Amino acid sequence: xxxxxxxxxxxxxxxxxxxxxxxxxxxxxxxxxxxxxxxxxxxxxxxxxxxxxxxxxxxxxxxxxxxxxxxxxxxxxxxxxxxxxxxxxxxxxxxxxxxxxxxxxxxxxxxxxxxxxxxxxxxxxxxxxxxxxxxxxxxxxxxxxxxxxxxxxxxxxxxxxxxxxxxxxxxxxxxxxxxxxxxxxxxxxxxxxxxxxxxxxxxxxxxxxxxxxxxxxxxxxxxxxxxxxxxxxxxxxxxxxxxxxxxxxxxxxxxxxxxxxxxxxxxxxxxxxxxx
Amino acid sequence: xxxxxxxxxxxxxxxxxxxxxxxxxxxxxxxxxxxxxxxxxxxxxxxxxxxxxxxxxxxxxxxxxxxxxxxxxxxxxxxxxxxxxxxxxxxxxxxxxxxxxxxxxxxxxxxxxxxxxxxxxxxxxxxxxxxxxxxxxxxxxxxxxxxxxxxxxxxxxxxxxxxxxxxxxxxxxxxxxxxxxxxxxxxxxxxxxxxxxxxxxxxxxxxxxxxxxxxxxxxxxxxxxxxxxxxxxxxxxxxxxxxxxxxxxxxxxxxxxxxxxxxxxxxxxxxxxxxxxxxxxxxxxxxxxxxxxxxxxxxxxxxxxxxxxxxxxxxxxxxxxxxxxxxxxxxxxxxxxxxxxxxxxxxxxxxxxxxxxxxxxxxxxxxxxxxxxxxxxxxxxxxxxxxxxxxxxxxxxxxxxxxxxxxxxx
Numbered sequence: 004x005x006x007x008x009x010x011x012x013x014x015x016x017x018x019x020x021x022x023x024x025x026x027x028x029x030x031x032x033x034x035x036x037x038x039x040x041x042x043x044x045x046x047x048x049x050x051x052x053x054x055x056x057x058x059x060x061x062x063x064x065x066x067x068x069x070x071x072x073x074x075x076x077x078x079x080x081x082x083x084x085x086x087x088x089x090x091x092x093x094x095x096x097x098x099x100x101x102x103x104x105x106x107x108x109x110x111x112x113x114x115x116x117x118x119x120x121x122x123x124x125x126x127x128x129x130x131x132x133x134x135x136x137x138x139x140x141x142x143x144x145x146x147x148x149x150x151x152x153x154x155x156x157x158x159x160x161x162x163x164x165x166x167x168x169x170x171x172x173x174x175x176x177x178x179x180x181x182x183x184x185x186x187x188x189x190x191x192x193x194x195x196x197x198x199x200x201x202x203x204x205x206x207x208x209x210x211x212x213x214x215x216x217x218x219x220x221x222x223x224x225x226x227x228x229x230x231x232x233x234x235x236x237x238x239x240x241x242x243x244x245x246x247x248x249x250x251x252x253x254x255x256x257x258x259x260x261x262x263x264x265x266x267x268x269x270x271x272x273x274x275x276x277x278x279x
Numbered sequence: 280x281x282x283x284x285x286x287x288x289x290x291x292x293x294x295x296x297x298x299x300x301x302x303x304x305x306x307x308x309x310x311x312x313x314x315x316x317x318x319x320x321x322x323x324x325x326x327x328x329x330x331x332x333x334x335x336x337x338x339x340x341x342x343x344x345x346x347x348x349x350x351x352x353x354x355x356x357x358x359x360x361x362x363x364x365x366x367x368x369x370x371x372x373x374x375x376x377x378x379x380x381x382x383x384x385x386x387x388x389x390x391x392x393x394x395x396x397x398x399x400x401x402x403x404x405x406x407x408x409x410x411x412x413x414x415x416x417x418x419x420x421x422x423x424x425x426x427x428x429x430x431x432x433x434x435x436x437x438x439x440x441x442x443x444x445x446x447x448x449x450x451x452x453x454x455x456x457x458x459x460x461x462x463x464x465x466x467x468x469x470x471x472x473x474x475x476x477x478x479x480x481x482x483x484x485x486x487x488x489x490x491x492x493x494x495x496x497x498x499x500x501x502x503x504x505x506x507x508x509x510x511x512x513x514x515x516x517x518x519x520x521x522x523x524x525x526x527x528x529x530x531x532x533x534x535x536x537x538x539x540x541x542x543x544x545x546x547x548x549x550x551x552x553x554x555x556x557x558x559x560x561x562x563x564x565x566x567x568x569x570x571x572x573x574x575x576x577x578x579x580x581x582x583x584x585x586x587x588x589x590x591x592x593x594x595x596x597x598x599x600x601x602x603x604x605x606x607x608x609x610x611x612x613x614x615x616x617x618x619x620x621x622x623x624x625x626x627x628x629x630x631x632x633x634x635x636x637x638x639x640x641x642x643x644x645x646x647x648x649x650x651x652x653x654x655x656x657x658x659x660x661x662x663x664x665x666x667x668x669x670x671x672x673x674x675x676x677x678x679x680x681x682x683x684x685x686x687x688x689x
Contacts, residue, residue: 059434059499060340063326066539067503074326074541077583078319078621119316119327125341130433 045136053137056130061138064119069141071203081118082205089142090202090237093220097154098234098242101144107135115219156232158225162253164261172258175251179243181259184209189262191217202237209240212262221260228256304356304656304688305391306331310338313622313655314688319586320625320650321358321658321686323456323616326504326534326541333447333497333506334435335401335427336393342428343395358389362660362684364460371675384460384684386410389420401425403444421445421488436496445488446528447495447508449545449574450590456616456627457646458662460680464631464642465592465610470599485549485570485594489513493528503541506532512551526551532574540580546573564601570594572611589613607636614646625650643667650686658686 058067064083066073071085084091093110094102102110111131114122123131139145162168176182176189184199186192189212201207211217221227231252234242243252307314314321317328324332330339337343361384368378390406405421423442430437445451450463457463466486493510510528532545550569572592579585591611599606614629631644648662664680 055499056340056433058503059330060338062503063330063339067536072539074536074539074578074583075315075319076539078325078618079315080622114311116311117313119313121310121312121316121338123338123341125338125343127342127433130340 045139049133049136050140052130053133053135056126057134057137060123060126061134069138075119079119081207082203083119085203086138086141088203088237089144092235092237094233094236095156095229096233097156097244099236100153101150103153103155104132104135104139107138108132110220111135113220113222116222117216118219156229158228159249161225161228162250162257164224164257168254168257169261171251171254172256172261175247175255176258179247179255181255184239185212189213189259199239201239207238212259215263218263224253224256224260227260228252231255304358305393306336306356307688308356309393315622319616319618320456320652321688323625329506330435330497330504333438333495335425335438335440336403337395337401337427337435339435340433342399342431342433343401344398356391357687357689358391359386359687359689360459360660360684361386362459362662362682364680364682364684366460366678366680368676368678371677377676378678384411384682396424399426399428401427402442419443434497434499436498437494438496439492439494441492443488443490444493445486446493446510446547446549447506447530447532448486448547449530449532449543449572449576450588450612451486455588455614455629456625456648456650457629458648458664458680458682459684460662460682461644461646461664461666463612463629464633464644464666465590465608465612468594468608468610468633468635470596470606470608485592491528502533503536504534506530506534506545524551524553526553526568537577538580540578540583541576542578543576544574547571562601564598566596566598568594568596584618586616586618587613588615605637609634609636610642623652638670640668640670642669656688658688660684660686 057065057069062073064073064075064079065071065086066076066083069086071083073083076083089101091102091106091110093115094100094106096102096106108131110120111123111126111134113124114120144150177187181189182193183195184191184193186196186209191209191211191214193209196209199207199209210219221230230240231243231247233244234240243255247255304314306312306317310316315325317324317331319325327339331337334341363381364384365381366378367376367380369375370377387407387409390408391404393401393403395401402424403421404419404423407418407420409416409418421442421444423440423444425438425440427438428435429439448466451466455463467484469484489512491510491512493508495508495510496506498505498507508528508530512526512528513524526549528547528549530545530547532543535542548569548571550571551567553566553568554563570592571594572590574588574590576586576588579587589612592609594608594610595605597603597605610631610633612629612631614627616625616627619626626649627647629644629646631642631646633642634640644664644666646662646664648660651659653659660683662680662682662684664678666678666680667676668678669675
């Protein structure tokens with residue numbers, strides 16, 4: 004067994020362990036089959052199948068070598084992920100860490116809303132897992148034992164949305180300078196909005212938090228909490244895991260999620276009104 | 280003036296009433312993605328879109344298994360393309376003007392529907408509704424049932440379809456930008472044109488949707504994908520059955536990535552026999568027809584923003600009337616699509632030619648245009664076309680067409 008295979012096996016084991024650890028914290032938007040399926044071992048056959056399905060479904064954007072430079076990439080404003088860098092936005096792991104296998108599977112399954120990355124929920128689960136294994140071969144980080152074990156997020160005790168939580172969230176929103184990028188009212192029009200780039204030197208823009216169409220990953224306040232806890236690697240969006248307590252991150256998540264769901268949570272009060 | 284007013288009202292209404300959310304058509308709505316997943320700019324298909332189309336209008340790598348009553352996949356979309364059009368026509372022999380008009384092209388709305396009907400089965404329909412000059416016309420342009428992923432491996436290598444559809448001809452209107460009021464010359468070749476005393480069931484405009492059955496797909500294992508199709512039809516644009524107008528179609532189109540820049544080359548053949556019977560009192564007769572062509576497309580490997588393409592096609596019809604009059608056509612085009620600003624601005628230029636040997640008719644056309652992505656579901660289009668139609672010592676007409684329009688998707 005090669006060092007790479009050993010490392011992959013270790014990674015798979017860790018990722019496999021991470022699924023039960025997520026337990027109740029798995030977002031409701033997550034695919035049910037992902038919870039029950041074990042990550043398949045990265046055999047040569049797995050990688051060959053993964054390569055074939057990657058070629059069919061992923062290569063047009065991500066390129067046959069996974070560098071994010073597929074034939075379509077030159078026409079996309081949001082550039083496809085360069086898998087050779089091992090930097091991923093959508094994770095359940097600490098800032099700067101690799102994603103778990105489940106994170107990769109989850110992204111393939113749900114897609115990134117309103118971007119050129121569609122949901123492949125209708126792809127067979129075994130094909131998605133094979134692609135996960137193949138994607139990991141593009142970056143040496145996945146074969147580096149020092150990258151593991153991964154620090155997988157524990158959502159902890161959820162703070163339910165309430166006017167008090169929104170008010171605290173609003174205060175934190177201003178305190179943590181979210182408005183710099185996302186704007187005072189969360190409309191993605193902060194003073195720094197026009198200057199943002201990612202680690203790949205691509206121009207990016209902050210999410211308009213008031214527009215449901217603009218959320219790429221989040222489908223619930225739990226997902227927003229996760230992003231505050233992990234950050235979005237490769238972008239200016241930081242992790243608040245070290246700077247805010249779990250409870251405060253929940254308040255902030257409740258407030259942000261309510262910005263585009265005011266009817267659901269508010270009685271004649273918009274989240275922005277808590278700025279007073 | 281009234282047209283200008285109407286156009287202004289339509290444009291303003293379009294800008295005002297466009298919803299903020301991305302209410303973009305059909306598949307983008309169904310898959311919660313943007314039009315640029317499949318289109319370089321609508322209707323120009325990119326590599327992902329070609330695979331989507333070749334997988335029976337399902338995402339590549341997937342075989343949708345969604346029950347009829349549990350899916351939002353009865354996607355429904357529409358496209359409207361109003362245009363203000365300035366046209367002039369000049370008779371070079373008589374040195375006189377034949378046409379000088381400024382018209383509002385009316386509204387043509389294309390309605391589309393597609394859905395998965397369970398594992399492997401899906402359908403696709405396109406119904407254009409044209410409103411012009413106080414009249415409305417509706418046509419079921421495309422309606423077909425698709426059996427996809429026959430190999431059950433998720434690659435889309437082998438699929439089948441039955442119904443009325445358009446063959447996977449390279450550089451059809453869904454993969455090339457063009458003036459919607461003119462279009463590529465070579466695809467508009469109609470040997471029956473001008474024979475008003477005849478009313479054949481088939482107009483023989485190659486690449487129009489046709490009734491038929493075909494097998495098609497993209498084989499991913501041959502370099503970077505071999506697109507293929509083999510089918511049998513009842514004749515182009517036909518409403519007569521397979522026993523009286525049988526034709527066959529074969530096409531291969533190979534993609535090779537040169538440093539991730541697509542190079543495509545291929546060829547196609549269409550040939551068959553038409554028993555033309557629906558002619559209003561004229562005795563039935565038979566016409567043998569063929570269309571064959573080769574095509575080449577190349578994205579520049581440096582920026583991948585320049586898409587050069589070309590096609591050459593020949594066509595024969597050995598009896599377009601009752602007395603054995605035959606025609607031989609050669610034609611083609613070459614041009615370039617340019618991505619100026621990704622997801623925003625595109626320009627294109629194309630040169631077309633068409634020669635009919637028996638009549639010495641020669642047509643040449645230059646097509647220039649741009650498309651700007653103004654809002655999530657609104658594109659602004661500008662087109663300019665100049666066409667020269669010449670039959671030596673008989674006719675020499677120059678037509679120009681300049682238009683400014685909108686393309687709504689909702």
